Amino acid sequence: MSSEPIISLVNVTKKIGKATIIDDLTFDVPQGEIFGFLGPNGAGKTTTIRMIVGLMSITKGKILIKGKNIKSEFEQAIRHVGAIVESPEMYKYLTGYQNLVHYARMVEGVSKERIDEVVSLVKLENRIHDKVSKYSLGMRQRLGVAQALLHRPSLLILDEPTNGLDPAGIRELRDYLRHLTRTEGITVIVSSHLLSEMELMCDRVAILQRGKLINVMPIQQFIQGNDQSQSYLIQATPPEQALSVVRQIDGIQGVNLTQDGLLEVNADKELIPDILEELMKNHIRIYSVQLVSQSLEDRFLEITGVEQIG
Amino acid sequence: MVNLLQNENMKIYRRLRTWILVGLMVAFVILVNTMEWHFDGKKAMDDGWKVTVKQEIQQWNRALKQPNLPDENKKYYEQQIAVNNYHLEKDIRSTDGTMWDGINGSAGLMIVITIFTIIIVGDVVAGEFSSGTIKLLLIRPASRAKILLSKYISVLMFGILLLLVLFVVSIAINGILYGFKYIDLPLIKMNTEGEIVEKSMILNLWKTYMYNGVSTVIYVTMAFMISSAFRSSSMAIGFSIGALFAGNIVMELLQRFDWSKYVLFANIDLTQYLVGSRPFQEGMTFSFSVGVLVVYFLIFNVISWLIFTRRDVAA
Numbered sequence: 001m002s003s004e005p006i007i008s009l010v011n012v013t014k015k016i017g018k019a020t021i022i023d024d025l026t027f028d029v030p031q032g033e034i035f036g037f038l039g040p041n042g043a044g045k046t047t048t049i050r051m052i053v054g055l056m057s058i059t060k061g062k063i064l065i066k067g068k069n070i071k072s073e074f075e076q077a078i079r080h081v082g083a084i085v086e087s088p089e090m091y092k093y094l095t096g097y098q099n100l101v102h103y104a105r106m107v108e109g110v111s112k113e114r115i116d117e118v119v120s121l122v123k124l125e126n127r128i129h130d131k132v133s134k135y136s137l138g139m140r141q142r143l144g145v146a147q148a149l150l151h152r153p154s155l156l157i158l159d160e161p162t163n164g165l166d167p168a169g170i171r172e173l174r175d176y177l178r179h180l181t182r183t184e185g186i187t188v189i190v191s192s193h194l195l196s197e198m199e200l201m202c203d204r205v206a207i208l209q210r211g212k213l214i215n216v217m218p219i220q221q222f223i224q225g226n227d228q229s230q231s232y233l234i235q236a237t238p239p240e241q242a243l244s245v246v247r248q249i250d251g252i253q254g255v256n257l258t259q260d261g262l263l264e265v266n267a268d269k270e271l272i273p274d275i276l277e278e279l280m281k282n283h284i285r286i287y288s289v290q291l292v293s294q295s296l297e298d299r300f301l302e303i304t305g306v307e308q309i310g
Numbered sequence: 311m312v313n314l315l316q317n318e319n320m321k322i323y324r325r326l327r328t329w330i331l332v333g334l335m336v337a338f339v340i341l342v343n344t345m346e347w348h349f350d351g352k353k354a355m356d357d358g359w360k361v362t363v364k365q366e367i368q369q370w371n372r373a374l375k376q377p378n379l380p381d382e383n384k385k386y387y388e389q390q391i392a393v394n395n396y397h398l399e400k401d402i403r404s405t406d407g408t409m410w411d412g413i414n415g416s417a418g419l420m421i422v423i424t425i426f427t428i429i430i431v432g433d434v435v436a437g438e439f440s441s442g443t444i445k446l447l448l449i450r451p452a453s454r455a456k457i458l459l460s461k462y463i464s465v466l467m468f469g470i471l472l473l474l475v476l477f478v479v480s481i482a483i484n485g486i487l488y489g490f491k492y493i494d495l496p497l498i499k500m501n502t503e504g505e506i507v508e509k510s511m512i513l514n515l516w517k518t519y520m521y522n523g524v525s526t527v528i529y530v531t532m533a534f535m536i537s538s539a540f541r542s543s544s545m546a547i548g549f550s551i552g553a554l555f556a557g558n559i560v561m562e563l564l565q566r567f568d569w570s571k572y573v574l575f576a577n578i579d580l581t582q583y584l585v586g587s588r589p590f591q592e593g594m595t596f597s598f599s600v601g602v603l604v605v606y607f608l609i610f611n612v613i614s615w616l617i618f619t620r621r622d623v624a625a
Contacts, residue, residue: 015531016622050622050623051625053449054448054449055448055449055622055623055624056622056623056624057620057622074451074453075451075452075453076451078449078450078451079451081449083449084446085445085446085449086445087442088446089441089442089443089445090443090446091321091441092441093324093325093326094320094321094324098320098324101320102317103446103450104314105314105317106313106314106451106452107450107451111431134471137608147446188383193618200437201419221558229525310398
């Protein structure tokens, strides 16, 4: 497999009027990876996706898909892309099958057999000749996946793909995406606001905020965070005395008393034994020490929020 | 390109709305012609045409005696008298009381074609935006220009379909009402050399269709532009049909201004150059109007193209 990235964004900037919507995005996604876009609403996830698929113009910079510029070589670049942009709106007055025929006609080399194959893949065989207006949201989503896969794209882009899917559907989609990346080497870019979902799906995530790329990191690193600023809850009596002792220890990043009378300490992991030793030296009774594991939401807020607060 | 056209046609003809419009077209043609036949045409069906033709000759003779008659009118009356005399001499019926009377009259129903085609064209781009389907449409290896062109062509094809419906149904219903006896009736007219000639009635009918068709194409192109520019089908349909009806009134108000001859509505009706009627302003000619219409046609299409191919799709 080639090491050339399937897609690369180089200094991509989008301005609408004077407002900078996307500010200087640069990243590559290699083949076979599931790459996630994370970010609060308005961070620019959808705008970025729209620029990748050519729905929006790029003010500055360039986007290359398999080496083809989406702007100047649109037809050659978009050929490799299958996408659902937000909800997959289909022609409601057509049947599911007619919708697929519609999209199949727009690409070279999609046979009737391929349409049938995709239909069975998303398990719509029984309803494919019904009008889309009679479909449930989940069925429409599956039809959306079918149209995106029709032409065997190298890059699959899914904007909020799990909207409207039930948990079983989400799981199915996830397994299927994994399957696609493993067996066909397909690359997937997903955006979602559901962190737990991204955790289960993605290999790497890009964190966007206010149009800027905050970070690109493997999902594991995102979940675990950097070990340096963990927080611990210590139950010790008398708490006030404990507080004053801990405050005097070097290297403590922060300490305060919770409403329950527990000591909340922010410190490097390696400092914990020292803290306990110091407390005991001062004849303070320690009942428990607890690592406060951050939720993904906290991690997310930490990554996206720290800079603006600090 | 053929595939794209197939797609656009599928999106037009797989909708009930389209077939309701086609059905209404059929119903209109039948209704209007039956009423015409009932109130007027029945009386002229037998040998009554000779009386009418003679009456017309007398009328024009009287008109010729008017003082200060413009040359143009004089020539027209003389031509008509010659044509009518030819009818009597050769015993060739005038269209009065034959199926052709109804068929030729039905060409006036082309305004219905214009309205119905505007209804379809108003939705053809705007509808993709309002339903959100535009997003999945534009992320295929087909340029936006090609997609736009295929939409435009598909709509013009719908107009042609309605024209064929008008043609076939008006022949059928008038044949049923008046009988098909005079289906091969020739058209008697004077050519530019001043000779009386017999022409094909069907060819003449299609010539009338083409004359009227020009305004249909222009209105449809205008609606198409509004549909692409404002992405609102109601605006495209409302504005275009409004212009269709209000255009003449507006032009009456503007007639005193010299520049008004460059306004679209002053030129859109090419039948104003047929014999006997006077153009909107002195000095306007058939080729002048065709030139103006071509300019508007190009402007409308360039605007549609510029906006559709460049716009960010944020719907």
